Amino acid sequence: MSEERFMDKIIEVCLRRGFVSPTAEIYGGAGGFYDYGPLGTLMRQKIIDLWRQSFVLDEDDIYEITGSTLLPEAVFKASGHLDSFDDPLVQCEKCKSMFKADEVIKGVTGKSAEGLSLEELDKLIADNNINCPSCEGTLAKTRDFNLMFKTEIGSTGGINGYLRPETAQNIFINFKRLANFMRNKLPFGVAQMGSSFRNEISPRNFLIRGREFEQMEIEMFYDQDKENEHPRFHEVADIEINLVTREMQEKGWKEPLKLTTEAAVDEGVIPNQYLAYYLALETEMLKAIGIPEDDFWFRHMQDHEAPHYSAGNFDLEADLSLGHMEIVGNALRTDYDLQKHAKASKSTFELTMPDGKKVVPHVFEPSLGVGRIFYTVLEKCYREDERGWTWFQFPPTVAPLEVAVFPLMKKDGLAELAQEIHNELKDAGYLSFYDGSGKIGKRYARADEIGIPYCVTVDYDSIKEFSVTIRDRDTMKQIKLPIEDLEIAIGELMDGEADFEEFNQES
Template sequence: MSDLQTKVMELARRRGIFWSSYEIYGGVAGLYDIGPIGIRIKNRIVELWRKYFIKDNAEFVVEIETPLVTPYKVLEASGHVENFTDPIVECTKCHNVYRADHLIEEIAKVNVEGLKPSELDNIIREKGIKCPKCGGDLGEVRLFNLLFETNIGPYTGNKGFIRPETAQGMFTSFKRVYESFRQRLPLGIAQVGRVGRNEISPRQGLIRMREFTIMEVEFFFDPESPGEVPLDKVGDLTINILRGEEKVKGEKPVQYKLREAVDEKVILNPWMAYWMGVATKFVSTLGIPQSSTYFEEKLPHERAHYSKQTFDQIVVIGEDKVEISGHAYRSDYDLSRHMKFSGQDLTVFKKYDTPKIVKKKTVIINRDELNKEGKEFVKTFMQFINGKSPEEVEEMINKGVKVSDKEISKYVKVLEREEKVTGTHFIPHVVEPSFGVERCLYLAVLNAYKEKDGRIVLSLPKQLAPYDLAVFPLLERDELIKKAKEIYNHLQEKYDVIYDDVGSIGKRYARVDEIGVPYSITVDPTTLSDNTVTIRDRDTWNQIRVEIERLDEVIEKLFKGEEFNKLGRVVDNNE
């Protein structure tokens, strides 16, 4: 953990942003409480995400909520039961268990993401990697499933899991949402919800957790007619992309305009490019400059089992590189799998502008001839034919295929007919932008952390600050407290405001600086004579004096970004 991360973790504990859960019992790795200040910041992050991903795209995105507990069959269909694994290795001496790829990366300083257990084993032997705790030999690398298992109800046979992502609930609900939302594509289904992953070695505070909150969109579209992608909203954005083949060569990210990235097939799907652009704009509202982010393309062996192309959005703060979002082109993988395992039709019907005349082959059983045979032959023949397409049957007829030494051509034929078709059924494709809320919170705080004259200032963007304003009486005098509370009560009607009259004014300023409150309003003896107050800026510590009757107007202008020093009389800090 870097010095900056250590300082942020200490600030977070001390100022009620977040801390390790169950501290009085020694804590549990990977589980964190979000404190009263942290929850305010977190809620604002979620609302900002909703604005950029749902409200600004309300013509084709809706939000739902699905259960945390997921039946076994759902995650078997999705591939998580089989594929949601990480490699682990156990010390043969002290029996400490480590995540093998992380251990190799930390000790050998090589990227081994996506390698097979046997390949990780070879690297451990070649590099002579030992147990960091006792120096003992490491055993064989094996795969560990990260799903949290549970029983649904009292019956041991009814197994389920805590969901590892919110996506599957959106896939299984797709047809219901589609039918209730004007039966029109493209369609985005958004969800914010808790998930659980039984991480082997949680680390770096809120970066790798066992329980956390996801914000994601499953965006469904017709792969042949994807609709009008609104790239005009984001297409001129310049983003940094590190392509897979360039990553292998050790190259650095390259700048692309989103339109260029689509035209040059750097990003395979224009809808994924659109959501990457929206993600770029959203991350900038967290105070993280675009110059500090890039999209890293995952290599085939690094991608999840469902993905055709994946980009991780990486944030660079100092020496730290952290994934803040993932963008996957899931194609029709999930809906196809759920159709297969559930037996339900999850296709969409696309009506043609004008009906088409198509030639269609049909298998015809010659019942008269078949009924002349014995029951055993009829059963064998029908089992053989059942489930085969007309094309497969026609090919077998042409090849003279036999059943029980009798050519099938005697009992079956394939006819071709013309039919009028009004449309076609297809399985929609999906792109997915996905964010971890706690990672957004952590990275926003990490990026905002500043030190000034030996004091900590959390320079959060105004829209993320836990409180918009702080109100203080300068001294513990009844008339000043009364006036300060009048202003506090008035401002509460429109803003989130904190009131504090404990300790010196310097300590109160320091407290609100540490939690990121943008502006502090102070009532002092001069207020009683001329009806003015001071407004203090968190980042510069500059102060201006304004009339109370202008307070609403001045605050509104401040939150619109107007220059602080031009909105009132600048106060000498020695006054």
């Protein structure tokens, strides 16, 4: 494989310019863990801020919480995460079938093998010459398929704990207090942003599949009888979204189906308004951070693909160099989690509606992967010309740095004035960067490479007539304007209130 992957180019810039690097690199690293560097941290924070603004702060009935990443065993016993994957499994090397190791052993020896270590199970299989129950092939080594990181809580190891494999459980187990806080009215939503952990068998593809990953999630609680009464649905009714239905997948699809959310619900393509509402919000957010709308769609997952708790998933898939990757999970979790936790903790999670009806809310969960979205932005904004120079065409909404200030020369007081302007831009709240070394063209190139949308150059006219030049990354065009107008101009350009061309005519 000598052909360079597109991803390798992205990784190379990430390492060189401080976006992302492997964790514990100097000690050989740890697979599936990554650290965000200086620029990566700025950009990641902007993505999170955008989500927080449009998914949480803009809503009246949604609040964000911050839960512990380590939770006691009982939580996952109830949620189903433990039971589904706690068993040591053996795989047949010939027919690839999976079996529970203890059941295979019991089938041959008649003795229970529960609770034995992997080594003990392997020894029993070897000692008893146990082969594959279905094809008689050789069995591979026993593996533990629980993908949760386990640890002990307390110095004496009183109870087991696990790093959460999804952020959602914090919200379900706090349901009573949260419902009380929301005055027991439906619908309401609880948001959370934070890390989750899965001890993946083989992490691959950089940020796409790590062992620690961040999720931006909402658990939206609603009355299933009112699943088509989302209070703000009318605001997104006209937004077009890309859909891939189950029928389309069976027939083999080329182009996603474009429908307004309203039409999608009316025609039964999307099961309810709550789901549709969030598909619209996600579409708007991804477009705003530089991902072209034709490059992603919502795929109705087949039954066997959906998680154990889901009655249907419409996952957002992006067309990446690696293929179609799931970037956002949209799950109809029904009342699965609340019922499970109610039973296991002997709690009541029913709410009494104004008409006296008792309701265990259903849940819709949009779960956005921070790292996956981050990587998608990098791929979709990456540009390269015939000379091999590269840059990121980040929209200002996610650009890790927003403006760079350069003195045309270091001498004659230009550097001092440029530094002053840079400080003022920072005071005004912009992510500004000062660079006075080397030649001006080199500095533009350095700024382009990390996707700074605007460069401000201080030249001799700045001293003579108090003007500066703004240079647009995407067109390399320049406009000259008075220093006193700079802050407002940068702001208007970033917000899209002013067009670079228009500005040119005005000045």
